[in-house]
Amino acid sequence: MEKKEETIELEAGSGGEKSSELIEKIRNNFSVRGQWRNTGDDGAVLDLGESGKLVFTTDAFIVDPIFFPGGDIGKIAMCGTINDLTVMGARPLGIALSLVIEEGFPESDLMKIMKSVETMSRKSGVPVVTGDTKVMEKGKIDKIEITTSGVGLADKIIENNGAEPGDLIISSGDLGEHTVALLGVRFNYKTKIKSDSQTLHQEIAAVGKYLKAAKDPTRGGLAANIIEMAEKAKVKIILEDKLLPYKKETHAIAELLGIDVFSFASEGRFIAAVSPKNAQKALKILKKFNKEAKIIGRVGKGKGVYLKTKVGTERPIESPRGKLVPRIC
């Protein structure tokens, strides 16, 4: 009997369990570590002594469609990388912008995307400092792919494993709206919801000192990212059904399409664990940026992430499975 050849499937790009498995297989090849610390967060950390801690991160963006309500591929490429640095407590220093463009791609679209990059660069004060541009034959790449890499410096890293029993979980705003905006274009339905893509440097600068663990729930949504937070800290996290950070319309669309709302991605939000004594202070500050900021749950002893329903029962939140919606970011 012929052995079936293993291939890479779309699910491995979903941000769920299959993604973690593939990443683990890739990482297992690498033996050289140097002085870097990889906390399993989105960036690696190198202590440079008096200069601070260097944080280094990279992200490939293959979003489809490339233009959507609230942004475009250039905007989320900048937001994604700046936020990955920011949620680790780093001050972003600079972005490297790598473009792979399909032959025949309209120059006007490229310049529109570059203007978005520039807008995010100006808003955040983070310069694009180096780059690369490649062109592939027609049909060999779907329009454009952008990889942004970033470097930042931190005095103190906000790691993703710091949640402790008793802590509260805060969301910096309503979640999942990046996915809603994309699905709206793809499935051609009307929604007022726009992509939530934005940089988080101001929010994090304001409340960073209160955050014991933080993560931007991009690919894999709240589900994948809160599960990661619980696993790393070896704690149980209980979300409250009545406090879920999703708009009614977001729930409705998830239901309509049969996709778990917890897998919906955001490109300008973070979730964080905060000690009870700081939670109200942090929340008050965050509400100045986004009135939807709220406490969505709490940390307990044990393991796993559970949703506490209105009647008091708990059901487990599971890591995204299946193909989900490909190419969300």
Add this chain to the structure above:
Amino acid sequence: MEKKEETIELEAGSGGEKSSELIEKIRNNFSVRGQWRNTGDDGAVLDLGESGKLVFTTDAFIVDPIFFPGGDIGKIAMCGTINDLTVMGARPLGIALSLVIEEGFPESDLMKIMKSVETMSRKSGVPVVTGDTKVMEKGKIDKIEITTSGVGLADKIIENNGAEPGDLIISSGDLGEHTVALLGVRFNYKTKIKSDSQTLHQEIAAVGKYLKAAKDPTRGGLAANIIEMAEKAKVKIILEDKLLPYKKETHAIAELLGIDVFSFASEGRFIAAVSPKNAQKALKILKKFNKEAKIIGRVGKGKGVYLKTKVGTERPIESPRGKLVPRIC
């Protein structure tokens, strides 16, 4: 009359003039600079005080075929980025590895490529410290694209504008063999020539102090890179026909295919300007690494790059034009 829409064409990815034009158009969007110095070299530089100068670079690899004599896409992705740091005088600290994979890509091929990445990481001592993995639907990307970004630290940057009249131009070995190896596979002809891809950290560590300007002649080959070196330093560079750093077979293949040999790429060589008093010292050291290392020309007053023929006439070397051979790196 309808205005024809401008589109991005393959030539803009060739490393020649059209590439420079497109990169200029992209860069013109960006106004934020921060404290970074962009010398127009392959990396940007940020002075971190006592820690040294941080060098940051990125490169997208879309090479076709992905496996070729002497390497694969993983090997050149590592060599390309490590070398971009190295030729600027930086000690590479770490690599960020971003993968965009086509749905259905064999996992065994992916692991073979990752083993190559690991081999280069071990040989150079430069760790892969962070990464990202995305999957695109079948037919939306051609097999796999890799973007490697790198950070390094330098005490002193080797800039690419330091050539002065009187200096000699050294090549660290025969050039263009990466392109020859790829063309061999694509056009199905037999050649003993393998890709010259390798890391340059040892060579540069040994002779770095003698180099007034250095560049790895990857995309765009010797032509694009030596023209850049002459333009930046506002000098004329004269290459000697009888000292050309190409094997006979490389010349023969270029002629056969009607492609200018000067546009053939290398992925493990550098060219450098060295003062006359250091040239023989540098050459002697370089020959220990590669016996084909040699002086290939000299720097004079004026501008442009010229080839001095055996009969003493000079003909200009021109920047690569036309489609050339796409997807060489």
